[in-house]
Amino acid sequence: MVTRLSDVDPIHWATPVVLALVVFVIYTVDRLLDVRKYTVDPSSQPMTARHRFHQRYATLLWTVVGIAAGLALVLTFFLPGSVVKFGLVLGGICVAYVGAVFRLPARHPALLLKEPLVAVLYAVGIWGSVWVQRTTVSKVEIAEFLMFLGIAFQNLLLFAVMEQHETPDQSTFSLATVWGEERCELILNWLTAVIVATGFTLCFLTTDRFAQRSALMLGLMSLTLYVIQRYPAYFLRNERYRWLGDGVFWMPALVL
Template sequence: MQWLQDTAFIINYYLKRAHWLSLDVVAGAVITHIIASRLPDGHGKVSWASTLLVGIAVFMIYVVDRLLDNRKSDHSPTPRHDFHVKNEPLLIKILLGLGLISLVLLFWVPSKVLWFGFGLASLVGLYLWFAFRISAKHTAQVFKEPLVAIVYTAGIWGPAILTETTLAWESPVLMGLYGLLAFQNLLLFSWFESLELDEGFSLAIAWGTETVSSVLNWLLGLIIVGALAVIIFTTYRYCVRAAIVVVVMSGCMHVLKRSSAKVLPDERYRPLGDGIFLISLWLL
């Protein structure tokens, strides 16, 4: 039985570090981009260059954000941030390498997607600079969750929609649903954090735990209504499957919220919440 314990320890060791590096978030972003590219019938062309760039961009944004967090004087360290501190020299080398790879991949990206990416990258860079420069006591921190949800959704869905020869109405609708799902995810994390902290500057702390709980319920309702509209009116089976997956993911986050007593210790809600996006594997 000792080998089972050793195997479980090794698996848990690497899974935890993969989560600290947000590789589960990267996987969810890549899967979602592939799904968006295949809409509406499931046979849309998937650009391998754009897919790789999406994964690289998400990874780089998360790593850079945490490296910048570690330089804030009022920052409260977490195991995730401590991991980035210990491995900062290696992470910087990885970021530089991925940056060079990204420059090479740009040669295979359509010009309109390229300009869209530059605009979005400028917005992200401005946000990271602004978040690093200002103090956490400024009210601008309150808008982090919706802004990140918008940028995340635009970065994943934008290239896919721009390259569609004929834009079906289901694509922007599902994009909106995924945007609501991303906001639900970020707001849920903020809600969990507000249960642990009585001070800080997140949306949940600013609005109050009960208000955010109500907003999360409304988000679930909006996602269900929007998904039902797609299921009822679309003529594409792939869009029906995509809408069902969105509802399942949103429902899982609602269950996670209702199980707060079990998932709050040791921030168990984080890998579970990020892992919910892997449910989309069913659509590949």
């Protein structure tokens, strides 16, 4: 979707492949380090089903991570120089983040940056890898990038709130616990309102039909997360909120 929004020339074929591999590596290593930290200090965080899965298959997952990282490294040599430079900077920040999270105490204030920082790294990785292959970036693209960034943060903050509902007896440390549920609900409501309003506004400000469809789809993604927020009891069953909450990032495929 991002590629078609800035449709000057096709982006290099290896870009989305490397991006997908690296996102998988970062997420999996983050979880595996969480499990290692739990083994050293069981009181550091609650042991969720996802953590138990990564603990049980740690050896296999480390092997898969190694293969994925090796394949991503090989494909890096096929990427344009602008993407490689961009990736080195963003990748360095991601490595520093994962390393810092692993070393910081369980309730260090810096850990509260997790939700906004991960949202920024995720959004910048997707949009930036396309933009560095372009000579110009339009205001519409920037607006839709900010919408996507808002959705990424909405997703992460919503998950933090739902995890509090899921395990109220287990102590966690996140923006949801520090801000409280009422403030988080207010922020999530405002995020939805601003994202949806921006999507409708862009439909009147641009004549590009694909940009209009993309803006509306981003608004629908935010509304889907809002529905999960409104009906927590239903979406907590069998972790439905995780499947649908992360599934919204497949919705842009509907406009291609």
